[in-house]
Amino acid sequence: MNSSEFRRRGKEMVDYVANYLEGIEGRQVYPDVEPGYLRPLIPAAAPQEPDTFEDIINDIEKIIMPGVTHWHSPYFFAYFPTASSYPAMLADMLCGAIGCIGFSWAASPACTELETVMMDWLGKMLELPEAFLAVKAGEGGGVIQGSASEATLMALLAARTKVIHRLQAESPELTQAAIMENLVAYSSDQAHSSVERAGLIGGVKLKAIPSDGNFAMRGSALQEALERDKAAGLIPFFVAATLGTTTCCSFDNLLEVGPICNKEDLWLHIDAAYAGSAFICPEFRHLLNGVEFADSFNFNPHKWLLVNFDCSAMWVKKRADLANAFRLDPTYLKHSHQDSGFITDYRHWQIPLGRRFRSLKMWFVFRMYGVKGLQAYIRKGSNKVNEALLQRINNAKKIHLVPCHLRDKFVLRFAICSRTVESVHVQVAWEHIKEMAADVLQAERK
Amino acid sequence: MNSSEFRRRGKEMVDYVANYLEGIEGRQVYPDVEPGYLRPLIPAAAPQEPDTFEDIINDIEKIIMPGVTHWHSPYFFAYFPTASSYPAMLADMLCGAIGCIGFSWAASPACTELETVMMDWLGKMLELPEAFLAVKAGEGGGVIQGSASEATLMALLAARTKVIHRLQAESPELTQAAIMENLVAYSSDQAHSSVERAGLIGGVKLKAIPSDGNFAMRGSALQEALERDKAAGLIPFFVAATLGTTTCCSFDNLLEVGPICNKEDLWLHIDAAYAGSAFICPEFRHLLNGVEFADSFNFNPHKWLLVNFDCSAMWVKKRADLANAFRLDPTYLKHSHQDSGFITDYRHWQIPLGRRFRSLKMWFVFRMYGVKGLQAYIRKGSNKVNEALLQRINNAKKIHLVPCHLRDKFVLRFAICSRTVESVHVQVAWEHIKEMAADVLQAERK
Numbered sequence: 001m002n003s004s005e006f007r008r009r010g011k012e013m014v015d016y017v018a019n020y021l022e023g024i025e026g027r028q029v030y031p032d033v034e035p036g037y038l039r040p041l042i043p044a045a046a047p048q049e050p051d052t053f054e055d056i057i058n059d060i061e062k063i064i065m066p067g068v069t070h071w072h073s074p075y076f077f078a079y080f081p082t083a084s085s086y087p088a089m090l091a092d093m094l095c096g097a098i099g100c101i102g103f104s105w106a107a108s109p110a111c112t113e114l115e116t117v118m119m120d121w122l123g124k125m126l127e128l129p130e131a132f133l134a135v136k137a138g139e140g141g142g143v144i145q146g147s148a149s150e151a152t153l154m155a156l157l158a159a160r161t162k163v164i165h166r167l168q169a170e171s172p173e174l175t176q177a178a179i180m181e182n183l184v185a186y187s188s189d190q191a192h193s194s195v196e197r198a199g200l201i202g203g204v205k206l207k208a209i210p211s212d213g214n215f216a217m218r219g220s221a222l223q224e225a226l227e228r229d230k231a232a233g234l235i236p237f238f239v240a241a242t243l244g245t246t247t248c249c250s251f252d253n254l255l256e257v258g259p260i261c262n263k264e265d266l267w268l269h270i271d272a273a274y275a276g277s278a279f280i281c282p283e284f285r286h287l288l289n290g291v292e293f294a295d296s297f298n299f300n301p302h303k304w305l306l307v308n309f310d311c312s313a314m315w316v317k318k319r320a321d322l323a324n325a326f327r328l329d330p331t332y333l334k335h336s337h338q339d340s341g342f343i344t345d346y347r348h349w350q351i352p353l354g355r356r357f358r359s360l361k362m363w364f365v366f367r368m369y370g371v372k373g374l375q376a377y378i379r380k381g382s383n384k385v386n387e388a389l390l391q392r393i394n395n396a397k398k399i400h401l402v403p404c405h406l407r408d409k410f411v412l413r414f415a416i417c418s419r420t421v422e423s424v425h426v427q428v429a430w431e432h433i434k435e436m437a438a439d440v441l442q443a444e445r446k
Numbered sequence: 447m448n449s450s451e452f453r454r455r456g457k458e459m460v461d462y463v464a465n466y467l468e469g470i471e472g473r474q475v476y477p478d479v480e481p482g483y484l485r486p487l488i489p490a491a492a493p494q495e496p497d498t499f500e501d502i503i504n505d506i507e508k509i510i511m512p513g514v515t516h517w518h519s520p521y522f523f524a525y526f527p528t529a530s531s532y533p534a535m536l537a538d539m540l541c542g543a544i545g546c547i548g549f550s551w552a553a554s555p556a557c558t559e560l561e562t563v564m565m566d567w568l569g570k571m572l573e574l575p576e577a578f579l580a581v582k583a584g585e586g587g588g589v590i591q592g593s594a595s596e597a598t599l600m601a602l603l604a605a606r607t608k609v610i611h612r613l614q615a616e617s618p619e620l621t622q623a624a625i626m627e628n629l630v631a632y633s634s635d636q637a638h639s640s641v642e643r644a645g646l647i648g649g650v651k652l653k654a655i656p657s658d659g660n661f662a663m664r665g666s667a668l669q670e671a672l673e674r675d676k677a678a679g680l681i682p683f684f685v686a687a688t689l690g691t692t693t694c695c696s697f698d699n700l701l702e703v704g705p706i707c708n709k710e711d712l713w714l715h716i717d718a719a720y721a722g723s724a725f726i727c728p729e730f731r732h733l734l735n736g737v738e739f740a741d742s743f744n745f746n747p748h749k750w751l752l753v754n755f756d757c758s759a760m761w762v763k764k765r766a767d768l769a770n771a772f773r774l775d776p777t778y779l780k781h782s783h784q785d786s787g788f789i790t791d792y793r794h795w796q797i798p799l800g801r802r803f804r805s806l807k808m809w810f811v812f813r814m815y816g817v818k819g820l821q822a823y824i825r826k827g828s829n830k831v832n833e834a835l836l837q838r839i840n841n842a843k844k845i846h847l848v849p850c851h852l853r854d855k856f857v858l859r860f861a862i863c864s865r866t867v868e869s870v871h872v873q874v875a876w877e878h879i880k881e882m883a884a885d886v887l888q889a890e891r892k
Contacts, residue, residue, distance in 0.1 A: 001814060003464040006532035010463070013536050014456030017543040018449040031555055035789040038559035044581070046567045051813040060540065064806075067556030071546045079778070082547050082800075086452035089542045090459050094506065096535045096754055097463040100517045101528050109477055110513030113484035121492040135490075146592060147798035157647060177627030180649060193776040194799055200772045201603060201797070203626060203649045246778055302800075308542055309800055326646045330639040332525070332692055343481040351647070351797055352593035353640055354528075354748075354755055360510075367497040368447060 001053075009053050016057070017089065021072065029073040031066055038067060080246070080274055085306040091364035092308060095357045102355050103347035106335035112344055115144055115359035122301070122313055122362065125280040125371055129292045132315040134344075142315040143322075143349045144358045148273035149194035150351055151298035151314040154322060156185060156198045156238055159267035159295070161325040163237040180204060184229050185238035188217035188252055190245040192271065198240075205234070215248055217241060219256030226264060238267045241294075243287060244275025251275075254290025261293060268294045273312070277304035281375045283409075295321070306369065306377060307361045323348035383410035389433075389440045396436065399429045447499075455499050462503070463535065467518065475519040479512055526692070526720055531752040537810035538754060541803045548801050549793035552781035558790055561590055561805035568747070568759055568808065571726040571817055575738045578761040580790075588761040589768075589795040590804045594719035595640035596797055597744035597760040600768060602631060602644045602684055605713035605741070607771040609683040626650060630675050631684035634663035634698055636691040638717065644686075651680070661694055663687060665702025672710060684713045687740075689733060690721025697721075700736025707739060714740045719758070723750035727821045729855075741767070752815065752823060753807045769794035829856035835879075835886045842882065845875045 001009070041063045070076060072084045102111030119142025120133045134141030145151045164179050180203055187195045189208040199206025207229070209221045226236050239261050241252040254270070261268040270291060276299020278284040291297055298314040301307040316322050327348050347353050369377065376382070390403050390412050404413050414433075416426070447455070487509045516522060518530045548557030565588025566579045580587030591597045610625050626649055633641045635654040645652025653675070655667045672682050685707050687698040700716070707714035716737060722745020724730040737743055744760040747753040762768050773794050793799050815823065822828070836849050836858050850859050860879075862872070 001532040003468050003532070006535070007460055007464050009532070009536055010460030010539070011457045013539045014453060014460060017456070017539060018453050020543050022449050033555050035551060035555070036559070038556060039563055039581075042563060044566075045570045046812040046817050048817045050816040050819055053814065056810060056813055064556045064560065067554070067559060068544055069546060069552065069554040071544075071554070079547070079553065082545060084542075084545045086447040086449070086455070089452070089539070090455055092542050093456070093459045093463060093535070093539060096530075096538050097466050098514055098517075099528060099530045099754060100515060101525070101755060105481060106515065107525065108513070108515040108517070109479050109481070110484060110510045113482070113513060114510065117485050117488060120490075124491045135485075147800045149799045150797060153797065160649075175627060176649065177623050180626065181621060181623030193774040193779070197772050197774055200774075201647075203606075203622065246776075308545060309547060309802060310798075326643050328639040328643055328646075330692075333639070351596060351599065352756075353595045354593045356755060364502060366492040367502055368499065370496040371492050371494045373496055 005053075012057070016060075021084075024070055024073050025075070027065075027070050027073060029070050029075040031069060033067045038063065081304055082309055083302045083304065083306050083311075084308055085365055085369075087364040087368040088306060088308040088361045091360040095360050098357055100357055102357060103353050104333060104335055104345040105343040108357070111355075111357045111359070112346060114357075114363060115346065116141060116344055118359040118362040118366070119143065119313060119315065121366060123315060125374075126276070126288065127279075127285055128297065128315060131292075131317045132297065134319075139319060140315065140317045141319045141344065142313060143346055144355075144362075145298070145312040145314050145350060146310045146352075147194075147312050148192070148271055148298055148300055149197065151296070151312055152195055152240060152269060152271055153198040153201060154314070154325075154350060155267065155269040155296040155298075155316075156202050156204070156240075158316075158321045158325040159185075159238040159269075160202055160204060162267070162321060163235065167235070179235065182233060182235045183238075184234045184236050185240070186222060186225060186236065186266075187240040188215075188242060188245070190215050190217075190247055190250060191240060191242050192246050192273070195240045195242075195271065204238075211250070211252075215245060215250035217252035217257060219253060219260050222257055222260055226260070236264060236266055238269065240269045240271055243270060243272035243299075246274070249275060251287060254288075254293065258290045258293025267296070270294045270297045272297070272299040274300065274303050276313075277301065278378050280305075280371065281378050284378075301362065301365075304378070305374060306365050311358050311361055319344070319349075383408075385440060385444060386410045386412060388443075389437055392436045392440060393433065396432075398432055451499075458503070462506075467530075470516055470519050471521070473511075473516050473519060475516050475521040477513050477515060484509065484513055527750055528755055529748045529750065529752050529757075530754055531811055531815075533810040533814040534752060534754040534807040537806040541806050544803055546803055548803060549799050550779060550781060550791040551789040554803070557801075557803045557805070558792060560803075560809060561792065562587060562790055564805040564808040564812070565589065565759060565761065567812060569761060571820075572722070572734065573725075573731055574743065574761060577738075577763045578743065580765075585765060586761065586763045587765050587790065588759060589792055590801075590808075591744070591758040591760050591796060592756045592798075593640075593758050594638070594717055594744055594746055595643065597742070597758055598641055598686060598715060598717055599644040599647060600760070600771075600796060601713065601715040601742040601744075601762075602648050602650070602686075604762075604767045604771040605631075605684040605715075606648055606650060608713070608767060609681065613681070625681065628679060628681045629684075630680045630682050631686065632668060632671060632682065632712075633686040634661075634688060634691070636661045636663075636693055636696055637686060637688050638692050638719070641686045641688075641717065650684075657696070657698075661691060661696035663698035663703060665699060665706055668703055669706055672706070682710060682712055684715065686715045686717055689716060689718035692720070695721060697733060700734075700739065704736045704739025713742070716740045716743045718743070718745040720746065720749050722759075723747065724824050726751075726817065727824050730824075747808065747811075750824070751820060752811050757804050757807055765790070765795075829854075831886060831890060832856045832858060834889075835883055838882045838886060839879065842878075844878055 100108035102108045105112045116134045120135050123133050132140045183204040185206045188211045190211050209217050212218050243251050279288045296316045300312045302309040302311040546554035548554045551558045562580045566581050569579050578586045629650040631652045634657045636657050655663050658664050689697050725734045742762045746758045748755040748757040
């Protein structure tokens with residue numbers, strides 16, 4: 001395919017993509033196929049001679065789409081949200097064309113530097129403590145990982161290296177294996193399975209701290225486990241706290257857990273994979289309080305911040321903790337700037353060597369939505385809608401309400417007033433409110 | 447951005463991509479920028495209100511391109527090739543639109559099943575032993591990893607789990623750490639740094655076997671290390687052999703190393719990241735002989751087989767070795783088919799949980815090039831070009847050559863014939879041949 005055919009086919013593909021997403025509501029969200037459906041539909045081996053593009057595009061509807069679970073259908077409520085936006089898709093097209101492998105600064109300076117600055121932009125949106133930012137050549141900074149699983153694993157491995165070095169400096173006769181035998185990491189019993197998996201991969205014990213009635217890890221439960229394990233000769237070194245668990249979006253108590261980690265010299269990693277996007281709204285930012293105690297923090301813009309997968313944002317307070325954990329410098333990856341102290345070689349920050357130019361997606365999305373647009377997307381609702389709902393309810397005159405303001409939020413007040421009100425009246429009123437709300441939302445969408 | 451704006455902007459981006467790649471020869475391959483060039487060029491924080499798309503597209507040439515190392519410039523000879531083709535870019539557009547996260551079969555059956563079948567297609571192109579294929583519900587199969595580093599790490603971790611389970615079954619009193627203390631993995635001293643890094647991450651010793659005069663790992667050197675280490679009480683468990691080293695594309699001797707690994711019950715992983723694509727040509731396939739001794743094999747279609755990054759192809763003889771190494775099954779990831787034995791949940795095969803629909807790129811590329819087109823791309827030359835070169839040389843009558851056939855290859859024979867020939871004549875002849883060859887190649891490109 002030469003570039004003139006690509007111009008034609010690329011534009012057809014743009015239309016296919018737009019048609020797919022415009023019509024996605026009409027597709028069945030979960031496919032009917034049974035395991036093994038696809039193999040009989042396609043040849044047993046690659047064709048010797050080229051197929052035409054028409055053949056392929058026709059096969060998408062015949063072979064692929066019947067087996068697709070449509071994650072961007074408005075009827076998809078499984079697993080977790082995964083981001084999709086047109087600006088991110090445009091950026092990915094550019095990323096594919098540039099096609100650089102940004103493992104070091106020299107491998108494509110723009111790729112590394114835009115990532116560092118975009119991670120600062122995002123950190124500022126979240127009001128992360130300045131210690132996590134790369135601006136002003138501090139010790140911290142951000143990196144795009146492929147997934148929260150990798151962020152957790154990198155944090156655990158960096159913490160493991162750090163504690164081993166510390167203990168070997170104190171007692172040079174200790175072997176790595178002798179230390180690893182006794183290392184213990186902790187997370188709540190509500191943490192994502194990837195935390196337990198990081199422990200298995202890292203070859204260290206991972207203990208689940210029983211969560212409280214709100215499914216939160218509390219300081220007292222953590223402290224109790226630490227005391228018991230230290231008394232048994234074990235070496236606590238790492239705590240993964242979750243903000244927004246997978247099961248019920250519960251929040252570990254950072255303000256209790258954080259100071260304990262600092263006092264006991266444990267690496268504190270915060271996994272806010274799903275909920276983290278909400279912290280760009282000032283009214284939700286308090287949920288991140290306590291991040292100042294953490295060594296590393298991670299959330300996924302590819303879940304809820306309109307940046308297509310993969311884009312998992314991770315910050316550390318000390319870049320060197322990550323970058324030096326498994327630093328290897330073969331000659332063929334060296335470049336003249338690498339020891340200047342002014343540059344970042346992201347290959348030291350992650351499991352793989354290769355990496356795409358993923359910050360382009362952040363740049364396009366942040367600029368084309370603006371911070372206000374992103375906040376509005378998280379809120380998905382406004383005072384205006386609430387005001388319209390109140391007006392519609394009061395115009396219909398079946399029930400009667402008055403509003404109030406809670407700080408800057410317009411709120412509909414529902415007070416039980418009359419002496420004669422029964423449960424049935426409240427239920428009727430609630431059904432009526434739901435109907436009116438559906439009408440308002442439908443009017444909004446037009 | 448709504449879908450009608452995406453239709454317009456997407457088509458503009460298609461043209462931008464085609465223009466970029468058509469004109470890439472004219473861009474300076476390595477940028478002039480100094481570390482830190484980008485930050486002063488863009489605002490310190492994300493804009494509150496949206497920027498326009500025009501602003502962004504203009505900034506690509508102003509801010510991004512001056513800092514790009516152009517990996518697809520024909521003057522880029524650094525690091526390694528990274529694949530780029532229009533069919534792969536079209537497939538990536540579709541991948542972005544579908545935007546599914548294919549961690550399990552149910553998460554998008556088409557995503558999992560196309561991957562399994564594409565890995566079989568590619569395995570057949572390489573004439574991999576059937577034990578590595580998933581067809582016919584054997585024990586083997588393929589998976590797309592993000593990078594060769596991840597493939598090596600997954601193989602090492604799976605081997606580590608396997609040997610620990612085996613030794614604990616024999617001696618239940620042995621702790622994991624006590625075993626890990628003595629585990630040793632091996633690779634040639636020419637292996638890529640990612641192999642050493644996998645050892646560091648996995649917490650096991652990785653020893654470098656001295657390579658021979660051709661930079662190849664030989665059986666005798668490996669056997670010697672094994673004997674010495676076993677005598678010292680260590681436990682050899684893993685060997686990473688390289689086909690096509692980064693430094694000089696040397697090949698470890700699989701036919702010597704493989705049988706030793708099998709006899710000693712060591713996991714043999716083959717890393718052919720760069721060179722592996724060549725094995726689709728029958729005349730290069732012999733370089734893969736010995737793969738039948740391996741437990742896992744990996745190469746990167748995203749290097750030399752026209753499938754844009756990331757697409758690292760990995761096969762294992764026993765799926766269960768990978769999938770059961772760190773298997774965790776939280777309720778929120780379960781689905782009704784998972785224990786049927788008929789499906790693949792790729793999340794167990796890799797480090798991250800999330801994964802994109804990367805097999806679409808393989809499908810588009812394999813179909814639009816056909817196996818013959820891919821082979822022609824690897825060969826990048828033909829008998830026809832050689833014949834044209836000979837004709838041009840003999841027409842110019844400055845030197846005189848005759849051809850021969852070596853099997854099906856048309857070869858230009860250069861024989862030292864005259865009694866009076868000196869070194870200077872050979873040098874003049876060689877300069878003349880190079881000039882003629884450049885003319886032939888330039889004529890080809892028109």
